[in-house]
Amino acid sequence: xxxxxxxxxxxxxxxxxxxxxxxxxxxxxxxxxxxxxxxxxxxxxxxxxxxxxxxxxxxxxxxxxxxxxxxxxxxxxxxxxxxxxxxxxxxxxxxxxxxxxxxxxxxxxxxxxxxxxxxxxxxxxxxxxxxxxxxxxxxxxxxxxxxxxxxxxxxxxxxxxxxxxxxxxxxxxxxxxxxxxxxxxxxxxxxxxxxxxxxxxxxxxxxxxxxxxxxxxxxxxxxxxxxxxxxxxxxxxxxxxxxxxxxx
Amino acid sequence: xxxxxxxxxxxxxxxxxxxxxxxxxxxxxxxxxxxxxxxxxxxxxxxxxxxxxxxxxxxxxxxxxxxxxxxxxxxxxxxxxxxxxxxxxxxxxxxxxxxxxxxxxxxxxxxxxxxxxxxxxxxxxxxxxxxxxxxxxxxxxxxxxxxxxxxxxxxxxxxxxxxxxxxxxxxxxxxxxxxxxxxxxxxxxxxxxxxxxxxxxxxxxxxxxxxxxxxxxxxxxxxxxxxxxxxxxxxxxxxxxxxxxxxxxxxxxxxxxxxxxxxxxxxxxxxxxxxxxxxxxxxxxxxxxxxxxxxxxxxxxxxxxxxxxxxxxxxxxxxxxxxxx
Numbered sequence: 001x002x003x004x005x006x007x008x009x010x011x012x013x014x015x016x017x018x019x020x021x022x023x024x025x026x027x028x029x030x031x032x033x034x035x036x037x038x039x040x041x042x043x044x045x046x047x048x049x050x051x052x053x054x055x056x057x058x059x060x061x062x063x064x065x066x067x068x069x070x071x072x073x074x075x076x077x078x079x080x081x082x083x084x085x086x087x088x089x090x091x092x093x094x095x096x097x098x099x100x101x102x103x104x105x106x107x108x109x110x111x112x113x114x115x116x117x118x119x120x121x122x123x124x125x126x127x128x129x130x131x132x133x134x135x136x137x138x139x140x141x142x143x144x145x146x147x148x149x150x151x152x153x154x155x156x157x158x159x160x161x162x163x164x165x166x167x168x169x170x171x172x173x174x175x176x177x178x179x180x181x182x183x184x185x186x187x188x189x190x191x192x193x194x195x196x197x198x199x200x201x202x203x204x205x206x207x208x209x210x211x212x213x214x215x216x217x218x219x220x221x222x223x224x225x226x227x228x229x230x231x232x233x234x235x236x237x238x239x240x241x242x243x244x245x246x247x248x
Numbered sequence: 249x250x251x252x253x254x255x256x257x258x259x260x261x262x263x264x265x266x267x268x269x270x271x272x273x274x275x276x277x278x279x280x281x282x283x284x285x286x287x288x289x290x291x292x293x294x295x296x297x298x299x300x301x302x303x304x305x306x307x308x309x310x311x312x313x314x315x316x317x318x319x320x321x322x323x324x325x326x327x328x329x330x331x332x333x334x335x336x337x338x339x340x341x342x343x344x345x346x347x348x349x350x351x352x353x354x355x356x357x358x359x360x361x362x363x364x365x366x367x368x369x370x371x372x373x374x375x376x377x378x379x380x381x382x383x384x385x386x387x388x389x390x391x392x393x394x395x396x397x398x399x400x401x402x403x404x405x406x407x408x409x410x411x412x413x414x415x416x417x418x419x420x421x422x423x424x425x426x427x428x429x430x431x432x433x434x435x436x437x438x439x440x441x442x443x444x445x446x447x448x449x450x451x452x453x454x455x456x457x458x459x460x461x462x463x464x465x466x467x468x469x470x471x472x473x474x475x476x477x478x479x480x481x482x483x484x485x486x487x488x489x490x491x492x493x494x495x496x497x498x499x500x501x502x503x504x505x506x507x508x509x510x511x512x513x514x515x516x517x518x519x520x521x522x523x524x525x526x527x528x529x530x531x532x533x534x535x536x537x538x539x540x541x542x543x544x545x546x547x548x549x550x551x552x553x554x555x556x557x558x559x560x561x562x563x564x565x566x567x568x569x570x571x572x573x
């Protein structure tokens with residue numbers, strides 16, 4: 001089975017994000033970068049599919065040189081091959097999808113996995129865009145996947161429950177938390193990853209379709225108020241919710 | 249100009265975000281001297297289609313086929329793109345529901361259109377649409393414009409209002425779906441509802457329990473308060489990771505992003521990732537023993553105290569209030 005997983009290299013979710021002067025980028029000073037958390041479920045699922053069905057797993061990331069850090073982590077988890085599609089100036093989801101689709105169409109994977117959304121831009125679009133560009137079916141926000149022969153049955157999260165979809169392969173899936181428990185790289189895996197090559201390709205500049213006007217901090221909220229320090233404050237709280245906030 | 253709005257229906261009933269999307273589209277269309285065309289896809293949806301008129305649709309296209317009673321990402325996306333082109337619409341709006349978020353990227357690629365997902369504001373400036381959307385889990389807001397001729401926007405549910413329906417019935421146009429077997433090879437076979445439970449993603453009131461609840465056996469207090477308020481039960485990541493509550497209740501950066509009118513955070517410390525999931529709630533109440541818990545920075549109202557004392561008292565007081573009125 002030929003498996004491909006696409007990952008992004010993003011600020012740690014615990015990071016405090018500040019906007020750089022000019023209002024067009026974030027200030028990267030002191031920000032730790034990690035594999036986007038949903039992508040870890042995608043990597044893990046590919047490794048499990050390989051363990052069950054044989055084959056190989058290629059991890060791909062589109063971005064600057066720093067993405068190699070996350071590619072190495074994926075190699076340490078056990079993926080076979082890593083590819084950096086070099087683009088120092090990533091524009092939008094459409095441009096990312098174009099670059100990934102261009103690479104993927106040449107390797108004809110049976111399954112391409114993504115995280116359901118990248119926790120920097122939170123578009124949740126790249127995976128399904130790539131599916132469309134490759135002319136493949138897709139199931140997004142997958143919490144359970146069963147693959148047999150050339151078919152897959154996937155469970156995905158929807159409001160108030162789950163949908164179960166059937167699809168033929170090849171197909172694209174995007175991973176939701178709960179799909180699996182990602183493994184920790186073993187020490188052996190980490191050491192081996194150091195000498196696994198990362199293929200690099202430089203992309204032509206794909207223009208994006210969405211332009212940034214400005215970044216801003218969310219509006220500051222007025223300071224809240226502590227209504228009290230025990231159950232005696234409850235009637236006042238309920239009064240405020242009813243008369244002031246008018247939410248109950 | 250024309251705006252096409254994909255109006256999501258499930259079981260032949262419109263989802264509220266579909267009405268929000270139609271109303272928002274009408275607001276934009278009015279500023280650009282345009283029209284709003286709704287689109288409904290399903291098995292037996294013709295009878296509900298005219299109701300979109302009450303929320304501002306000038307007309308509605310209906311693509312009906314028994315085989316489309318179940319959602320198919322590939323078939324639905326192709327039908328949307330076809331109708332956009334037949335109608336010569338330049339803007340496509342979908343609710344950012346599970347279905348809308350799944351369809352929008354395919355539709356954008358089919359139309360070679362820029363996609364702005366999960367918008368919280370849509371405005372017209374200098375004859376152009378400027379959309380605001382949160383990034384970095386809501387820590388930053390971005391204002392963006394779409395450079396391509398065709399544009400696709402998805403709208404975060406429960407942010408745009410539906411307004412009151414005027415009761416107007418929009419004229420309906422039938423569209424031949426022409427769904428192919430190949431498209432329908434990727435299709436929903438079954439839907440499992442979480443019985444008797446309101447999903448946090450659709451609730452206007454949420455009561456979330458955190459690790460300070462000390463164990464799954466104490467969540468009955470949270471459930472009771474949620475029930476009396478008519479809201480959903482939410483959970484922090486710690487509580488889900490500990491196995492006390494199911495993942496579909498998790499609110500936060502790796503859970504669901506919610507924007508209810510009222511969010512009650514009980515025994516939740518307020519880590520950045522949790523706040524990212526609920527900070528756009530209209531009113532936030534925090535109950536926590538620790539006066540320095542970060543949750544109090546985000547809360548509109550707070551009580552510093554023991555949740556095991558305060559939550560039952562809250563339930564009783566709300567019951568009293570609602571009993572009276």
